[in-house]
Amino acid sequence: MKTELLEGMLTLKVDMIATLAVAVSLLLIGYKIRNKATFFEKFCIPAPVIGGLLFAIIVLILRVWNIVTIQLDTTFQSPFMIGFFTTVGLGGSFRMLRKGGLILIIYWLLSGALASFQNIIGVVFAKLTGLHPMLGIMAGAVSMEGGHGAAAAFGPTAESMGYVGASTVALSAATFGLIAGGLIGGPIARYLIEKYNLKPEEADTLEIETYKQLAATGKKSEMSSHSIFVHIALITLCITIGSMISEWFSQVIDFVLPSYVGAMFIAVIFRNINDQIKLVNLDHYLIDTIGNISLGIFLSMALMNLKLWQLFDLAIPMFVILIMQVLFMIIFCVFICFRLLGKNFDAAIMSAGMAGHGLGATPNAIANMGSVTEKYGPSPRAFLIVPLVGAVLIDIVALPTIVWFMNLFQ
Template identity: 35%
Template sequence: MLTFDAIATLGVATLVLIIGYYLQQHISFLRRYNLPTPVIGGLVIALLLLLGQQLFDYRVKFDNSARTPLMLAFFTSLGFAASLRLLKIGGRFVLIFLALSIIAAILQNVVGATAAHLMGLPALFGVLCGSVTLTGGPATGLAFAPQFEQAGIAGAEAIAVAAAMCGIIMGGVFGGPIGTWLLTRLQRDGKAMSASSPTSVLDKLHHSLNSHSDTHLLSCFGLIIMAMWLGSWVSAGFIALGLTLPAYIGAMIVAAILRNLNDYYRIAPVNPETVDTIGSVALAYFLALSLMTLELAKLSTVAIPILVLISIQVVLIATISAVFVFRYMGKDYEAAVTATGFYGFMMGTTANAMANMEAFVRRYSPAPRAYLVVPIVGAFFIDFANTFIVQLCLVWLR
């Protein structure tokens, strides 16, 4: 057996990211559907380790002690995205979009749990292939995997990654056709294929995102560490109250509070883009560490159920996007772009959502309202709400 210490394990994770980036750049399918580079590289390494174990009985042991801090850092960076000032800029559309997202996440679990039960599987299996990995993405799926393991779902990590991967692919495959169908309806009805008032909203958003242009990387990194530290006390308080929540919840709450206090009092120079960059780095290494140690052999017995559940979720989210999101977001060009973004992040990740919307913006015209509403909900608010939805499912369906 070959053993890697913590530093060596991070070194291997770096190779995973390099491999993933190279494959994404040279394989059009991976690039077209926005598959994350750590997911690509991590699965390649996991497959190689599986082959080495099966063919040569050769095993490798990694030190994953850095995984939890990296996970906390990523979700803390999401907490810093919860700006009430941005929420005010988006107005009622943000609230409507958030409400639709929460309802969709709940329905994902209801439909998933029901379908899993009909297939003779635990209801929590359907939840794991529902909002945990689709609305939440691979990071949320891996963060919740230990709780699902404790609840009786064997191989929860591998299942979560498989479901998330399928969701990301579907989020890229069908997002475009949904938006195209909606735009065809608008053209048939003679409606404009452009946003009504792009300038005012874009100016406000640009000012909000760049109001701290003199930000230093050190201050942003320090605030993330501070939020993680204070958040550990908040999480300990939840445990003392008998509440079992993911470890990152406390840090997310503290980060959101610090972000809004800073927006109001200007305590320290904080650039949201810098915080997002730090969070992206933490996420990349967290996913790489998680995926390169996956036990893929556990997927052999559940591959077909996962595909069935994901197919059902595609129909559900496509219907909600094309009917309800389009209707309640205004039934105009902006609403059509928002709908394709909604499908992207409810099935995959925010990256899917942005890629789906960008395809229409490049061809037609800017959609500033969609570019404000979709990221702010997809980057934080839905993750926070989804955490509590999943936690309730773990309590009720255990």
Template identity: 35%
Template sequence: MDINTPVTMAIAIIALWIGFHINRRVSLLQTYNIPPAVTGGLLISSLVATIEATTGRDVRFDLHLRDLLLISFFSTVGLSARLRQMLEGGKALAIMLGLAVALLIFQNLTGTLIAMAAGENPLLGLIGGSVSLAGGHGTAITWGQLFEEHFSLANASSIGMTFATAGLIMGGLIGGPVGAWLIRRNNLHSSEPASEMQHIESGNKVTYIIELNSVLTAVLLIALCFALGASIYGWLSGVGIRLPAFLTAMFLGIALTNGLELFNIEIDNRPIQLAGDLSLQLFLGMSLISLPLLSLQGAFGLISVVMVMQAIVVTLLTVFVVFPLLGRDYDAACISSGFIGMGLGATPIGIANMNALTNRFGPSHKAYLVIPLLGAFFIDIANATLVQLLLSLGIFQG
């Protein structure tokens, strides 16, 4: 059953509405900053899984627009970045690069020890470690096929998909609460002014006042990030340099906004922020409704134990290492929340966690620079290198 793009977007919007409504009604979800996309998206994806189980048909969403929305969002991130913020984020990024490697090592160590204690193949520990968690679905499938072909490990791909899906859910459920706890416990506040749209409040309705010229300028700048970013992406691919498309768009946004500032050309950032918020919410909605929850039907026993232990490991690492090393400030708390989402699930989950925090406690541009750069390509390169090194050890050869 193929769901086309317009219907996919409509279902994603409905999922977001459901998530916002439930989070407002259930104080626990609001208190612990569970992203609305996670709340509503899990309900929709559960309904989809029920339909698949009862009808025997696969439901496939058209996610081409989702990928474009991600590029649009990161274009706005780049357009909102200033050189001062980038320089501040550079130190945090350098620290996070080392911590990301530490996370990969701990994930594989945890998974391998549990697999060996249960009398299972140690390779299952790698699948339940960085291969599926920090790596995500794509990495899980790739390495799973290799384990099946070269190590005769049955069902490695499907087990990896199960871990990756469980990681997405757990990352979305844990990251927000941990970040909110760090903020409250340390009485942290955002040091950046919120860019609020001019509006009129009447009863329960809010009417935003947006100038058409400002909106057109925002659309033009985002379109330039798309067009020029695509050209640079194509050129880099031609010379053998592979980067995610959204990264080139974000870098173009950074160059554009700082170039205009150099010539004293002022840009109203509020419509850009609005476009970014819209793109992000739709992207998250589409991502969450398309979760393959049926792959979790075998997530019992060893898999459940591994996931619980991995969640404990990344939480302890974040609270006692990541947060202190980043300076124990508000940005550190937001980055910590994103780190959990990225480490257990994927970069979009980390962004969802940070978005839930910044919507409630205030902006953190540094977090939106550090986590995407970390999750875009570095962690995949480090992950592939580490797994390859581990496979050369004797413990994984038998």
């Protein structure tokens, strides 16, 4: 770590090792707070959200009071994210997915419809509060379902069309959505699960029960240094091949395929081949452990690096639009998504995921679902459907919808 004076303010530059240390510490603090504060435990607020937001607030206070600004080196953030999705892929059995084909299509169509609804809300309330509809679109699907990536892409496009401040509005709204998406997903799933007394499918709980039996005997798995090396080698190999395929696909098709999606696909393919010919003795407890560690560190880094001061640029009309987006998301998840997705345990978990990536990003969705399943039981189908739609399939309908609205109201 080192300090220097940038633009008249003392700046603390935190290197990647120190950033990793802070992220792990915040994750542990988040778990500690959640265990002690019944509110967070009751409503399934993810520990990375608690710890990460706490740090982001502290950074905001230090910056506002002109004490110091903190720059983090989040080099490890992407590898941990890709590692988590690879472990998700290793848990994906085609036997399990065979029953969820129709649900995946329904979830995809719901995600596409959500983009239109968010743009309509943005346009309507922009007009009601005296803003140009284009800024409403920036606070619609661009920043909500699109997240920071779409905000960074479409904001400059809107500014080139003559709408000054569109980038700031889009990025600020995306920050707001990222926070909101991480806060409402858990409570939504909890409400649905407890209201309808929902339980995981018996087949999904079988592995969990096995873990409990192993834990009761003091032996959680056949874990050894050799087993750990084998699984790390397998995961990194899937990541490498998946990243190469993603890059090749993006160049050939001219469609960006995130590297973590490629890694997840390779992992799914290997899992199902391995089920037939047993190349490797997969230890699913160890895989889940590696996945949980990767997810926790990645999300902690993502949340602690939020630039909350961007929200200061939002005027009251923008807050009105964003509050309406959050209220609509709650209604959409509880009364539409849950029912159309089957009104069962998986539907409740996927509704939490919809709230996460519908307002923020796919990792938000995973955090929401992970927090709920940690308390109520597993939902492997949700952990495959939601990332696949949220990371790849949604762009097929969301991006054309955004472009159509921007051209309609320019």
